[in-house]
Amino acid sequence: MLKDQEILNRAKEILNTEKEGLEEIIKNLDNSFVKAVRLILNTKGRVVVTGVGKSGLIGRKISATLSSTGTPSFFLHPVEALHGDLGMVIPDDVVLAISYSGNTLEVCEIVAILKKRNIKIIGLTGNLESNLAKLSDIVINSKIPKEACPFNLAPTTSTTAALALGDALAICLFELKGLGSEDFRRNHPGGSLGERLKVKVKEIMLKDDKIPVVQEGTFLKDAIIEIDRKKLGCVLIVNNYGNLSGIITDGDLRRILLKFQKIDDLKVEEVMTQNPKIIEENRLASEALELMEKHLITVLPVVNFDNKLVGILHLHDILGKGTFKFTV
Secondary structure, three states: OOOHHHHHHHHHHHHHHHHHHHHHHHHHOOHHHHHHHHHHHHOOOOEEEEOOHHHHHHHHHHHHHHHHOOOOEEEOOHHHHOOOHHHHOOOOOEEEEEOOOOOOHHHHHHHHHHHHOOOEEEEEEOOOOOHHHHHOOEEEEOOOOOOOOOOOOOOOHHHHHHHHHHHHHHHHHHHHOOOOHHHHHHOOOOOOHHHHOOOEHHHHOEOHHHOOEEEOOOEHHHHHHHHHHHOOOEEEEEOOOOEEEEEEEHHHHHHHHHHOOOOOOOEHHHHOEEOOOOEEOOOEHHHHHHHHHHHOOOEEEEEOOOOEEEEEEEHHHHHOOOOOOOOO
8 A cells, every 4th residue: 555655756746747748738839829819819709619528528618718718619519519519500610629639530520510611620639640630720739748647548638738728728818809807707797706896886787778767757657667677676767868866666665655545646756765875887896785785775876977877786786696684
């Protein structure tokens, strides 16, 4: 049985083998990588990633990383593709096919079909003489000296190399598109609360036809229909210039019904709460949450620098699926 130190030494050997593989990838990286980046950057479609086995698992992760960093992508399993899913690929798409040997039958088969449809193919392979390399418009060399497996069989160093190359593609594209942290957070609305609180209000607010809004002069009964339609528990009232005049909430409605025997002739400005709490669209979500907590409210009208109504923020838009308790 191996001693503790022997296990640690073996682990270091394995990691060094994978490090040497990455060093080889870096050494061999050439203009083909640049061409791949520019091809994806200029495409109007998505990046379709495909592969089977361990390469397929790596492909799924590469596709997810591309999507989360601003490059639309999805994973296409070669077997499913041969049974109808090829219809998911449109003419403007680019295919990233992963096969270390470059001769994986299922991968080469769908690549050959897509090639006939004039779909651009980027091959990620360790065999530049393979079928995949010959079928590809651009080939990224992923050749490594050896696998970390003692028999040089199990995909280990080769999958690490493919994953790293996928990361390099995604981050180069992310930066070339001029995207930033706000763009990343916008694609991660279910992330940690700490991250969501760093987002600007305008990134998470509801806007356009999702805002429950009516103009001054609207009958209350019509405003109630708007409350029911938008399902945010309130309606915002604006004047002819788009400035916020007031708000009517579900709670206000209960009080109105207790106060007035008939509401048919009531207009919103007669019963609305004037000068409601608001937040400017470029403020942080953390500030909105603090305001909601301080005043025990769950919605905030959002205005721009001209004080025009541009959106509405609900507590759930900040917290996602999390839970929150007011501290009083």
